[in-house]
Amino acid sequence: MQEFVQLMAATAGSLGFAALFNIRGKKLVFATLGGFLGWGVYLAVEHVNANPYACGFCSSVMLTLYAECMARIHKTPVTVFLVSAAIPLIPGASLYRTMACLMSRDWPGFTEQSTYALLFAASMAAGITTTTVIFQIVWDCFRKRGGYKHDR
């Protein structure tokens, strides 16, 4: 139940961000779906492997794949689908707690929270970049007109 609420909240948050970035019409729907997919994969992986960094990595791999595919279908920059989908993964909570621990001079808490925030951001970054790079290589193999930025 709690997971369902979280998934719905993540989707609503992605919808909010997609609208904040002025995405419109059909693209708004697909950008929101990206957020749903991203957090859905996170929760699914959590059942198999409780390590949050592994969940973050798998989730960002999936949502980058989704964003790259959508960008090519809609012929629009990947950023449009990637950013709003990746928002629920951003470690905002541990960022806040890091600073709260800093303010109250709770050094063990500070170390723990800042390590989590940094490592989580790093695993997200790893997921996004490896997928982008591999997708790019595979895509260019199958297309003559590769490397055209404005096609996606």
Add this chain to the structure above:
Amino acid sequence: MNRDDAEQYLSCAMSIGEQLLINGAEVSRVEDTIRRICMAYGALRVDVFSITSSIVTTMYGEGFGTCTQTRRVSGMSNDLNKLDELNELSRNICETRPEPERIAEALEKIQNGPRYSLGVQILIYALISGSFSLFFGGNLKDMAASAIIGVLLKFLETVLGRTPVNTLITALLCSVAGGFCANLLVLTGIGAHTDLISIGNIMLLIPGIAFTNALRDMFSGDTITGAIRFVESVLRSVIIALGFTFAGFLF
């Protein structure tokens, strides 16, 4: 093509590049777009260099020699609808090669493109902060409190946007105000957890586009831009988080 025409076309390409950069494109996209547009109009060699705040282009072709233009780019608007339309415009330009007047018209049209009205934007702010409070484990009271603060932050941001205050200071002021409101709402019993309310509002201000673009830039070879964007977004996130915790320090 004579020299005057070349300068005019180059200026159009630069305007498109500038707008792309402002509206959240990666640097490699900006460079690629300018290069392709210049090539489409018959340049033999085009060298584009762009970082987050500047674009330099030199193109060479028979008939007009060497032309160079520079743009200083300031401001970020993160309007992905414009980004999408500019991308489409650049694709069309390379296919149909219109006159510079036509390009200027199309650019003007994109610049005045639709935005969500203020009322809808207020709703968006409430939706984002409310849903992220719930997402990080808050209850319905936290969600309501966070949504109220989200609306207040939108007003504060609109007011500060009319003054010459820079965006970093705006973010700092917004987050300090947000932190105070979170504490006040918990004191009055509308919210339940100060931290979960503030976390919802932090997500609102966090530079998501800058962060993902920093990664994309860095790994597509534009290390300088990636580093600039990365430092900018980390600095901004830290300032925002500090601002929100600052109020808790006093209460």
